[in-house]
Amino acid sequence: MRTHKGLLALGAAALLLAGCGSGQIGGTGGQTDPNNKNLALITGQRGEPFYVSIECAAQQEAAAQGYQLNVQAPEKFEQAEQSQILGGIVAGKPGSVIIAPTDDKALAAPLQQAKGNGIQVVEVDTALEDRSIAVTSLSSDNYAGGQLAAQTLAQLLGGKPGSVLALNTKAGTSTTDERAKGFEEEIAKHPNLKLLPTQYTENEPATAAQIVSSTLAANPDLVGVFGTNLNTGEGAGTALSNAGKSGQVQLVGFDASPKQVDDLRNGRVQALIAQNPGKIGQEGVKRAIAAIKGQPVERETKTEMISITRDNLDQQAQYFYKSQC
Numbered sequence: 001m002r003t004h005k006g007l008l009a010l011g012a013a014a015l016l017l018a019g020c021g022s023g024q025i026g027g028t029g030g031q032t033d034p035n036n037k038n039l040a041l042i043t044g045q046r047g048e049p050f051y052v053s054i055e056c057a058a059q060q061e062a063a064a065q066g067y068q069l070n071v072q073a074p075e076k077f078e079q080a081e082q083s084q085i086l087g088g089i090v091a092g093k094p095g096s097v098i099i100a101p102t103d104d105k106a107l108a109a110p111l112q113q114a115k116g117n118g119i120q121v122v123e124v125d126t127a128l129e130d131r132s133i134a135v136t137s138l139s140s141d142n143y144a145g146g147q148l149a150a151q152t153l154a155q156l157l158g159g160k161p162g163s164v165l166a167l168n169t170k171a172g173t174s175t176t177d178e179r180a181k182g183f184e185e186e187i188a189k190h191p192n193l194k195l196l197p198t199q200y201t202e203n204e205p206a207t208a209a210q211i212v213s214s215t216l217a218a219n220p221d222l223v224g225v226f227g228t229n230l231n232t233g234e235g236a237g238t239a240l241s242n243a244g245k246s247g248q249v250q251l252v253g254f255d256a257s258p259k260q261v262d263d264l265r266n267g268r269v270q271a272l273i274a275q276n277p278g279k280i281g282q283e284g285v286k287r288a289i290a291a292i293k294g295q296p297v298e299r300e301t302k303t304e305m306i307s308i309t310r311d312n313l314d315q316q317a318q319y320f321y322k323s324q325c
Contacts, residue, residue: 032118034293036095039069039285042085044100044125045203046073049257049321050230050277051100054124056325057281058098065289070094077170077203079103086110096120096288104129104174120291124284125277126174131299136287140275141302142175146182146228149252152271152307153224154190156250161192162223165215167232169203176228179254183226193224201232208235213243222249230255237268256308257321264310272308274319279303 041058043051055071062069072089074081079102087110089097097119101107108130111121115133123137131137153164166183169176180198187195196219201208208231216222216239225240227233233253240246246268253260256274263269280303287297308316 032095032120032292032294036093036292037067038092038094039067039288040089040092040094040097041069041071041281041284042082042089042097042099043071043073044082044102045077046075048077048230049323050125050255050275052323052325053277053321054100054281054284056322057278058285059325061282061285065285067285067289069285074102077102077173079106083107083110086114090114090117090119093117094119095292096122098122098124098284098288100125101128101174102126103172105172108133120288122284122288122291124280129174135291135299136297137300138280138283138287139175139302140280140305142178143182144302145254145273145275145305146179146184146226147186148182148305148307149179149226149254149271149273150183150186150190152273152309153226153250153252154187154193156252156270156309157193157223159192160223162221163194163196163219164224164226165196165212165219165222166198166226166228167208167211167236168198168200168228169232171200179228183228194221201235203229203231205231205235205238208232209239209242212236212239216240216243216245216249224250224252227251227253230257230260233260233269233272234263237263241268255321256316256319258323261313261320264308264313267310270309274306274308274316274321276303276319277321 059069072085082102108128111133115121121134123134125139127137166180168180199211225236227236240249250270252271253269254273256272290297306319
């Protein structure tokens with residue numbers, strides 16, 4: 001198989017973004033007991049490898065610094081259950097809540113309440129639209145990740161013309177919205193590729209599979225699919241495999257779960273755009289502790305993204321996600 005040297009260069013360029021922040025320094029919110037040793041982490045979905053990887057790194061860092069970390073998550077990436085979890089966490093008055101908000105607007109009110117109670121709010125992965133609530137935000141450079149996905153897909157296609165589909169999750173999810181936006185704007189630079197309307201899967205693999213199946217039927221010239229997160233990529237891979245189109249329709253997924261990596265090895269997926277969740281989890285705890293102590297923290301930091309293909313798979317194992325700690 002030919003080596004995609006261009007993809008390696010793109011990945012190397014993306015690595016230069018590692019740790020680059022906005023340069024802004026956040027305040028530390030309400031009055032917080034600097035001796036509070038209790039932290040809480042609320043991820044976006046229980047058992048999802050990306051969030052498991054954040055959790056593992058966060059637990060390790062908290063223990064190393066002598067803090068207790070209470071980890072909870074909703075069964076699905078869903079705002080109502082996460083809000084209920086948050087309410088219980090706030091009642092326990094931890095020094096900081098480290099959270100991946102499942103909605104960039106609906107979680108603002110309960111997190112504002114947490115801030116008002118002297119709890120430092122740290123955003124990981126996703127973020128609120130209202131930037132006045134959290135003391136700091138850590139996430140992947142999701143717009144750049146979407147661009148990298150489009151560049152990767154274009155190189156995999158090698159100039160072949162046809163239609164391209166982007167699958168988003170839920171409207172109002174800051175991360176996947178940015179990925180879709182970056183992908184759409186970058187793919188527009190390739191006149192041989194026709195971008196179909198972006199569709200939403202509600203973060204359900206089965207829904208993603210149904211959409212891809214119907215798109216294949218309606219658009220026989222479909223040459224590429226971009227799944228903006230783990231569930232959309234897995235669902236798209238299932239649909240393409242069932243239709244006998246694996247490898248004929250190039251699939252670029254997002255995230256490097258154990259299943260996604262296996263799918264890349266066996267040809268159901270042609271490329272993955274991986275994040276660095278361990279770094280996000282570790283740094284989230286460090287900043288939560290700094291905020292509790294009243295120390296300044298950087299307001300926003302974007303971590304690196306990397307394009308993984310079968311050609312460079314073994315060299316990028318550090319980016320593979322965990323299914324358990």
